[in-house]
Amino acid sequence: xxxxxxxxxxxxxxxxxxxxxxxxxxxxxxxxxxxxxxxxxxxxxxxxxxxxxxxxxxxxxxxxxxxxxxxxxxxxxxxxxxxxxxxxxxxxxxxxxxxxxxxxxxxxxxxxxxxxxxxxxxxxxxxxxxxxxxxxxxxxxxxxxxxxxxxxxxxxxxxxxxxxxxxxxxxxxxxxxxxxxxxxxxxxxxxxxxxxxxxxxxxxxxxxxxxxxxxxxxxxxxxxxxxxxxxxxxxxxxxxxxxxxxxxxxxxxxxxxxxxxxxxxxxxxxxxxxxxxxxxxxxxxxxxxxxxxxxxxxxxxxxxxxxxxxxxxxxxxxxxxxxxxxxxxxxxxxxxxxxxxxxxxxxxxxxxxxxxxxxxxxxxxxxxxxxxxxxxxxxxxxxxxxxxxxxxxxxxxxxx
Numbered sequence: 001x002x003x004x005x006x007x008x009x010x011x012x013x014x015x016x017x018x019x020x021x022x023x024x025x026x027x028x029x030x031x032x033x034x035x036x037x038x039x040x041x042x043x044x045x046x047x048x049x050x051x052x053x054x055x056x057x058x059x060x061x062x063x064x065x066x067x068x069x070x071x072x073x074x075x076x077x078x079x080x081x082x083x084x085x086x087x088x089x090x091x092x093x094x095x096x097x098x099x100x101x102x103x104x105x106x107x108x109x110x111x112x113x114x115x116x117x118x119x120x121x122x123x124x125x126x127x128x129x130x131x132x133x134x135x136x137x138x139x140x141x142x143x144x145x146x147x148x149x150x151x152x153x154x155x156x157x158x159x160x161x162x163x164x165x166x167x168x169x170x171x172x173x174x175x176x177x178x179x180x181x182x183x184x185x186x187x188x189x190x191x192x193x194x195x196x197x198x199x200x201x202x203x204x205x206x207x208x209x210x211x212x213x214x215x216x217x218x219x220x221x222x223x224x225x226x227x228x229x230x231x232x233x234x235x236x237x238x239x240x241x242x243x244x245x246x247x248x249x250x251x252x253x254x255x256x257x258x259x260x261x262x263x264x265x266x267x268x269x270x271x272x273x274x275x276x277x278x279x280x281x282x283x284x285x286x287x288x289x290x291x292x293x294x295x296x297x298x299x300x301x302x303x304x305x306x307x308x309x310x311x312x313x314x315x316x317x318x319x320x321x322x323x324x325x326x327x328x329x330x331x332x333x334x335x336x337x338x339x340x341x342x343x344x345x346x347x348x349x350x351x352x353x354x355x356x357x358x359x360x361x362x363x364x365x366x367x368x369x370x371x372x373x374x375x376x377x378x379x380x381x382x383x384x385x386x387x388x389x390x391x392x393x394x395x396x397x398x399x400x
Contacts, residue, residue: 004028004044008037015040016087019096031106035083055120056093058154064094065147073140079105097121110134125271125292128285132278142278149270156263156354159361163256163368170372174379181383183218186211189387192394200390207386240296247296255364262357264295265329266350268302273346282342283310301325315342328352 006028007017016037029039056064064085071081082105085098097118104114112130115122126146133142190208193200200208236243251261271292275285286306293299301324308318316333319325329349336345 004042006032006039007041008032008039010037010087019099031103035087035102037087056091056097058150058157060091060094061121062147062150062154063090064098065143065150069140069143069147072143078111111139123292124288125275128280128288129274129278132275132280136279145274145277149274152270152350152354153267156266156357159358163361163365166365166369167372170376174376178379178383179214179218182211182214186383186387187215189391193390196394201386203382203386204390207383244296244300247298251295251297259357259360259364262353262360264293264298265326266353266357268293268298269329269346269349269353273343273350276346277343282315297324 004025005017005019007015009015025042028042032039067085068081071084072078079102082098082102086095086102100117101111101114104117105111110131112127112134115127115130129142129146130139133139186207190211193204193208232246236246251257251264253260268289271289272285275288276282280288283306286302286309290299290302290306293302301319301322304322305315305318308321309315313321315337316330319333320330332345332349333342336342339345
């Protein structure tokens, strides 16, 4: 199969262009004509390291699901829906992916199987749910549920990102102010103190020492700040134990660790509820949820619970025996297991954790602003006292 770039014209004179895989130039022309497009120009696509790694923003994926749901619900054939997405005026990544899906579905592949060539966009849970919908013959409710879950996850991530904006701005201003003070103000004042020969207090000597170290080794900061994260990510990629440690640490960090855990458990419960409600067995749903969970610590706990469930242990007791999941998770699993409505119990768990995550984010955002202001004020006050104190002593010692 080769990849081609095409430019074509529809019956209304509108120009459509994109990329698509085809066995030959002739096959591509025939496929375009079946879609009501008259080829204008077809040429081989340039090879790129991005080939096969296309990705789209989460909101584009939500729009993709919404478009599929609405069009399929209206009775439009799947090939026409994909052709409309491929030839439309949307995101370039969405158009390219829709074109690839069209080619695979046209060859007789189910939509869930066609999505396997884009795992960075359609994860395993996405494909499993679509496969369940294809088994029942109705993709509309599945796509609606996926779009709703993606929208909720996107909203929670947006709220979590708000926490970092204010600290980043304030921290940047503070660092710039301290750097200017250490490199410009303190050295000049230190020269004045040395020429006067007075005995300096400890805070002033400490400030002058920090200033000297900063001026001498400041050139090391940029390469260290750039190289350290890269080295850590490369080491984590090669060492699964280190990667597991970092993911576990992310759940135990002060202030943000509990929020990270709530967000991760919200997604886990939501995925498991969707898969179970789609008719997938509990063991398969747990296995798919584990593979789609990015945090390795939570993934390991889910996999351990899945292994014990497969061995005959109850769902709630299997999760409880891992010693990893909070009591609320175990309690809701017990309720769902006893009532036979595991998806409803997990849905309630998602609601609780989403609410708790939002409230925790709001509390952290409300407390971090005054905390940073106090820290910045204390640092600047210390610098001012360390500099102005000896200057005041010099002034008072001058003869009148």
